[in-house]
Amino acid sequence: TTYDFGLIGLGVMGRNFILNVADNDFSAFGYDLDQEKVDALIEEGGNPKRVNASTDLKTFVQSLAKPRKIMLLVPAGKIVDAVIENLLPEIDKDDLIIDGGNSFFTDTDRREAYLKEKGIHFFGSGVSGGAKGARKGPSIMPGGNKEAYKEVQPIFEAVSAKFNGEPCVAYLGPKSAGNYVKMVHNGIEYGLMQLTSEIYDLLKKAGGFNNDELHTIFNEWNQGRLQSFLIEITAEIFAQKDDKGTGALVDKILDKAKQKGTGKWTSQNAMDLGIPVPSIDIAVSMREISALKEERVLADSLYGRPEPKTIDKKELVKMAEAALYFAFINTYAQGLHQLKDASKEYGYELDLSVIAKIWRAGCIIRAAMLEDISSAYSSDKELPNLLLAPAFVEKVKGTVASARQVVAYAATSGIPLPGLSNSLTYFDAYTSSRLPLNLIQAQRDHFGSHTYERNDMEGIFHTEWGS
Numbered sequence: 149t150t151y152d153f154g155l156i157g158l159g160v161m162g163r164n165f166i167l168n169v170a171d172n173d174f175s176a177f178g179y180d181l182d183q184e185k186v187d188a189l190i191e192e193g194g195n196p197k198r199v200n201a202s203t204d205l206k207t208f209v210q211s212l213a214k215p216r217k218i219m220l221l222v223p224a225g226k227i228v229d230a231v232i233e234n235l236l237p238e239i240d241k242d243d244l245i246i247d248g249g250n251s252f253f254t255d256t257d258r259r260e261a262y263l264k265e266k267g268i269h270f271f272g273s274g275v276s277g278g279a280k281g282a283r284k285g286p287s288i289m290p291g292g293n294k295e296a297y298k299e300v301q302p303i304f305e306a307v308s309a310k311f312n313g314e315p316c317v318a319y320l321g322p323k324s325a326g327n328y329v330k331m332v333h334n335g336i337e338y339g340l341m342q343l344t345s346e347i348y349d350l351l352k353k354a355g356g357f358n359n360d361e362l363h364t365i366f367n368e369w370n371q372g373r374l375q376s377f378l379i380e381i382t383a384e385i386f387a388q389k390d391d392k393g394t395g396a397l398v399d400k401i402l403d404k405a406k407q408k409g410t411g412k413w414t415s416q417n418a419m420d421l422g423i424p425v426p427s428i429d430i431a432v433s434m435r436e437i438s439a440l441k442e443e444r445v446l447a448d449s450l451y452g453r454p455e456p457k458t459i460d461k462k463e464l465v466k467m468a469e470a471a472l473y474f475a476f477i478n479t480y481a482q483g484l485h486q487l488k489d490a491s492k493e494y495g496y497e498l499d500l501s502v503i504a505k506i507w508r509a510g511c512i513i514r515a516a517m518l519e520d521i522s523s524a525y526s527s528d529k530e531l532p533n534l535l536l537a538p539a540f541v542e543k544v545k546g547t548v549a550s551a552r553q554v555v556a557y558a559a560t561s562g563i564p565l566p567g568l569s570n571s572l573t574y575f576d577a578y579t580s581s582r583l584p585l586n587l588i589q590a591q592r593d594h595f596g597s598h599t600y601e602r603n604d605m606e607g608i609f610h611t612e613w614g615s
């Protein structure tokens with residue numbers, strides 16, 4: 149038998165993805181060094197003609213139909229290189245290797261160039277949606293050689309999530325376009341998660357809402373314009389009872405957030421390209437601050453904080469919803485701006501309306517507003533920033549006052565809302581026709597003769613300040 153699709157790495161993601169492939173009437177063969185994982189997959193697959201697996205790489209490669217389509221779902225980093233080296237002697241020209249992990253985009257560029265010399269097509273392909281997504285339909289973000297993509301396109305379109313019947317996968321662009329888009333997806337994911345956690349804090353501290361009430365509030369929000377996967381699972385989290393004690397589980401979870409690096413990469417690369425993404429930057433910083441638990445406990449005892457001011461609970465919920473919507477928009481706007489500029493810099497030829505489309509289902513940042521985002525970019529392919537799209541001007545105008553109220557309230561009540569404040573500040577700065585950075589230019593020229601431009605005449609100027 150020759151199998152349609154090969155998958156290396158039978159961890160949770162790999163196992164689920166391969167079963168998804170089989171559900172969609174493609175035969176698939178898995179490879180893993182761990183015999184238990186191989187056996188488990190064969191058993192779960194039920195029919196070895198449809199899903200088979202081996203711990204032997206030669207058997208794996210020889211089981212696949214040519215050109216072979218081999219997907220890697222292994223941890224990003226050196227393991228990917230090691231797997232490629234092991235595969236090389238076994239595979240043939242025109243075979244495809246698809247890296248479905250969160251690899252750093254420059255690694256993908258290096259691997260693509262290296263494999264191109266050998267006639268092998270290499271795809272960095274983001275896969276989002278966690279374990280459930282992999283099993284039932286992820287959002288898939290492939291980049292690489294367009295012609296070669298056609299070989300795997302039918303399989304990807306079949307296994308991907310669907311939004312109104314449209315597959316949440318599209319060829320995104322050459323080279324590492326797929327990994328880059330997935331990286332920024334994760335940066336946005338960090339931003340939205342941070343914002344959601346801040347609003348949870350606000351509702352709890354200022355409104356005194358308990359977990360049952362929070363469950364109801366987030367469920368209601370999820371019926372409206374905030375409808376999204378992250379709001380949906382947040383509602384679910386508040387309803388989860390502690391399986392090792394009493395009360396809600398969320399209250400027992402240590403407030404230190406871990407990270408595997410994709411959010412940080414987004415921020416770092418945005419800095420390299422000179423693209424402002426403060427709502428993402430702060431989300432990374434907050435994970436870092438969260439890690440300083442002991443210092444935070446000490447500092448809390450040294451400083452304390454003001455008592456939250458009394459506030460009408462109904463009013464608070466309304467304000468919080470609007471502020472969160474406002475901040476979500478600003479976070480997507482920043483991430484998409486980064487994609488736009490990165491596309492120019494790296495030659496990805498990204499179509500932002502297509503990206504927003506394939507994010508509408510399957511991925512972690514899926515949200516009702518992506519439909520509007522996609523329309524905004526399809527009616528104006530050159531849109532520099534989502535905040536300039538007429539449909540979004542309306543949405544933002546309708547919510548910015550609430551964002552201001554929430555941020556002002558939280559500041560005087562000592563509730564940290566860094567993501568929300570950064571989103572508001574980003575908005576206020578981006579929409580200011582005049583910023584005080586003329587003073588910075590004056591200072592630079594004053595202490596370092598760095599020169600300045602003028603707003604009333606052309607040219608480069610320098611002044612002997614104070615003389």
Ligand code: 6PG
Pocket residue numbers: 250275276277278334337406407408409410411511512
């Ligand atoms: C996805 C996610 C996933 C990511 C996790 C964890 O799209 O399915 O982005 O790829 O690994 O969200 O990321 P952190 O460990 O960095 O929070």
